[in-house]
Amino acid sequence: MSDLPAAIEIHEEGPREGFQYEKKIFPLADRVALVNALSHTGLKQIQVASFVSPKHVPQMADSAEFFAAIEKVPGVKHTGLWLNETGFRRASAVKNVDLKGVLLFYASDAFALQNNGCNAEEMRKRQDDWIRLYDDAGVAIASVYIMTAFGCNLQGEVPVEAVTENVRWVLERFGKNGRPIPAIYLADTVGWAVPTEVERRVGAVRELAPTARIGLHLHDTRGAGPASFYAALRMGVDLFDSSVAGLGGCPFAGHSHGAAAGNICTEDIVFMAHEMGIETDVNLDALIEAALFAERIIGRPLGGRIMHSGSLTRFHETARSRKLV
Amino acid sequence: MSDLPAAIEIHEEGPREGFQYEKKIFPLADRVALVNALSHTGLKQIQVASFVSPKHVPQMADSAEFFAAIEKVPGVKHTGLWLNETGFRRASAVKNVDLKGVLLFYASDAFALQNNGCNAEEMRKRQDDWIRLYDDAGVAIASVYIMTAFGCNLQGEVPVEAVTENVRWVLERFGKNGRPIPAIYLADTVGWAVPTEVERRVGAVRELAPTARIGLHLHDTRGAGPASFYAALRMGVDLFDSSVAGLGGCPFAGHSHGAAAGNICTEDIVFMAHEMGIETDVNLDALIEAALFAERIIGRPLGGRIMHSGSLTRFHETARSRKLV
Numbered sequence: 001m002s003d004l005p006a007a008i009e010i011h012e013e014g015p016r017e018g019f020q021y022e023k024k025i026f027p028l029a030d031r032v033a034l035v036n037a038l039s040h041t042g043l044k045q046i047q048v049a050s051f052v053s054p055k056h057v058p059q060m061a062d063s064a065e066f067f068a069a070i071e072k073v074p075g076v077k078h079t080g081l082w083l084n085e086t087g088f089r090r091a092s093a094v095k096n097v098d099l100k101g102v103l104l105f106y107a108s109d110a111f112a113l114q115n116n117g118c119n120a121e122e123m124r125k126r127q128d129d130w131i132r133l134y135d136d137a138g139v140a141i142a143s144v145y146i147m148t149a150f151g152c153n154l155q156g157e158v159p160v161e162a163v164t165e166n167v168r169w170v171l172e173r174f175g176k177n178g179r180p181i182p183a184i185y186l187a188d189t190v191g192w193a194v195p196t197e198v199e200r201r202v203g204a205v206r207e208l209a210p211t212a213r214i215g216l217h218l219h220d221t222r223g224a225g226p227a228s229f230y231a232a233l234r235m236g237v238d239l240f241d242s243s244v245a246g247l248g249g250c251p252f253a254g255h256s257h258g259a260a261a262g263n264i265c266t267e268d269i270v271f272m273a274h275e276m277g278i279e280t281d282v283n284l285d286a287l288i289e290a291a292l293f294a295e296r297i298i299g300r301p302l303g304g305r306i307m308h309s310g311s312l313t314r315f316h317e318t319a320r321s322r323k324l325v
Numbered sequence: 326m327s328d329l330p331a332a333i334e335i336h337e338e339g340p341r342e343g344f345q346y347e348k349k350i351f352p353l354a355d356r357v358a359l360v361n362a363l364s365h366t367g368l369k370q371i372q373v374a375s376f377v378s379p380k381h382v383p384q385m386a387d388s389a390e391f392f393a394a395i396e397k398v399p400g401v402k403h404t405g406l407w408l409n410e411t412g413f414r415r416a417s418a419v420k421n422v423d424l425k426g427v428l429l430f431y432a433s434d435a436f437a438l439q440n441n442g443c444n445a446e447e448m449r450k451r452q453d454d455w456i457r458l459y460d461d462a463g464v465a466i467a468s469v470y471i472m473t474a475f476g477c478n479l480q481g482e483v484p485v486e487a488v489t490e491n492v493r494w495v496l497e498r499f500g501k502n503g504r505p506i507p508a509i510y511l512a513d514t515v516g517w518a519v520p521t522e523v524e525r526r527v528g529a530v531r532e533l534a535p536t537a538r539i540g541l542h543l544h545d546t547r548g549a550g551p552a553s554f555y556a557a558l559r560m561g562v563d564l565f566d567s568s569v570a571g572l573g574g575c576p577f578a579g580h581s582h583g584a585a586a587g588n589i590c591t592e593d594i595v596f597m598a599h600e601m602g603i604e605t606d607v608n609l610d611a612l613i614e615a616a617l618f619a620e621r622i623i624g625r626p627l628g629g630r631i632m633h634s635g636s637l638t639r640f641h642e643t644a645r646s647r648k649l650v
């Protein structure tokens with residue numbers, strides 16, 4: 001147990017993932033109220049919305065108004081997502097966006113081709129342009145994401161080497177000349193991760209980059225998300241993306257192969273962390289209230305567990321008041 | 326990874342848990358068809374129904390007809406549940422029931438009082454009557470269940486000692502005079518278990534009873550079920566109860582504190598096991614079909630994940646055909 005980190009940092013992705021995933025456009029006031037509720041739970045980083053083509057993603061057309069309307073809470077970063085320079089420029093001009101530089105890589109050529117029209121190697125080359133862009137804008141490069149790091153629904157198996165060659169590329173450019181290594185995220189884009197693969201792939205990255213901070217972006221597509229989370233904790237990983245209420249998928253939508261499932265559920269991993277003595281700085285019961293609010297907005301049952309069963313807070317309080325613990 | 330067992334044994338509890346949990350009584354033909362489907366997946370033990378008071382549990386009033394109607398598949402045990410001698414006698418008289426002797430213990434006095442009207446110690450004493458009853462009937466005592474082994478919604482925290490004193494009782498009566506120690510199940514009756522507590526409690530039981538086989542009965546009430554499953558695997562546990570499709574609860578029924586949630590989901594743990602190289606003898610895709618059939622019977626989305634997202638079988642087959650693995 002002593003291998004587990006004392007504290008973990010959770011980046012909330014529910015609002016962006018959730019509202020982007022849905023076909024319907026939800027009232028701005030509801031979306032703002034959800035972000036505000038989350039901003040008062042103790043979460044330190046919340047991804048609010050993306051700056052992508054309003055033609056392709058009409059749900060995100062009002063991202064500027066969305067950001068402008070949220071309450072800024074001290075200590076809470078509100079981040080956005082962009083996939084091209086236009087998006088980054090838009091985000092840069094918007095009030096309340098905390099800009100964080102992100103580089104994107106693929107461990108699967110097939111997925112890169114589908115999403116970016118290039119293979120994984122070309123995608124790496126394009127990141128040099130992003131580095132220049134961020135440098136010119138004075139935006140620190142906080143993290144790199146290696147997508148399809150555990151497997152790919154188009155290509156199938158993804159060898160570990162396809163992950164580590166991206167890490168090697170990063171290490172050629174960072175970790176020297178006063179340029180810190182960004183957090184390296186292994187993203188299980190399509191829900192293939194299981195605990196032993198988390199151990200294998202995190203282990204391989206750590207061997208290459210022992211001083212880099214490693215993050216995990218997990219989806220609970222096939223029920224192994226919480227187990228992969230625990231495996232990552234055991235590897236000392238202390239940085240996770242997750243979604244309140246499991247927002248960002250519709251895990252019960254029927255047997256459609258490849259159906260989207262949300263990120264691992266924020267309040268469920270907060271519960272698990274706290275019960276294991278790992279600090280998150282998050283108020284679990286406030287977060288559960290936010291999850292229930294998200295479910296009321298979306299209007300159908302979401303995949304989170306503890307939001308429907310209730311925390312153990314009252315039992316622990318009773319035990320403390322009786323000096324049992 | 327080398328600590329993981331090479332193979333695990335899964336006892337399917339979905340039919341009994343699921344149909345008993347629901348208020349509605351489902352057509353016998355549907356229930357029989359589900360059990361028959363499960364009997365052809367490779368699962369070796371399926372709990373079909375319980376022999377309890379038809380006045381209190383009308384859903385289980387036709388257990389005898391249910392058992393009589395199922396197809397007996399070689400190598401598959403079809404078990405029943407009983408809570409008193411009358412129930413055991415009924416089960417003994419019914420066609421197709423594979424009788425397995427079970428002893429029941431509590432780690433929480435409060436839960437024992439609610440369910441059995443006695444405290445945990447008195448519950449232990451009553452098991453001597455059960456031992457005699459099983460002995461007289463020539464029924465081997467296969468397992469002991471220690472309920473509320475991780476926590477209790479009535480009492481709160483459950484100390485490890487409350488678990489191990491039941492184990493001590495068992496060891497006074499078994500493991501000598503040619504009487505083998507039954508499998509000792511830690512049952513997370515109300516969904517408190519997290520990985521570190523699995524490690525702590527399984528470790529404590531193993532220290533006391535190093536030669537006993539340990540089983541886990543987990544509920545995925547708060548999202549930590551799959552992680553607890555993985556923690557148990559790491560401890561070498563190779564015996565699990567689970568429910569197809571997560572039957573036996575309604576995890577999305579709203580924020581009712583203490584709401585029931587089903588056992589961990591059979592096909593989700595089979596998937597995770599296979600992906601980690603652990604054998605189950607179960608055909609995952611056949612099991613997913615059975616889970617989808619269970620969902621059609623129940624008529625609302627069930628909590629299983631992979632049944633809604635699809636297995637990775639086709640990717641692995643492609644990889645094998647290309648000799649990539």
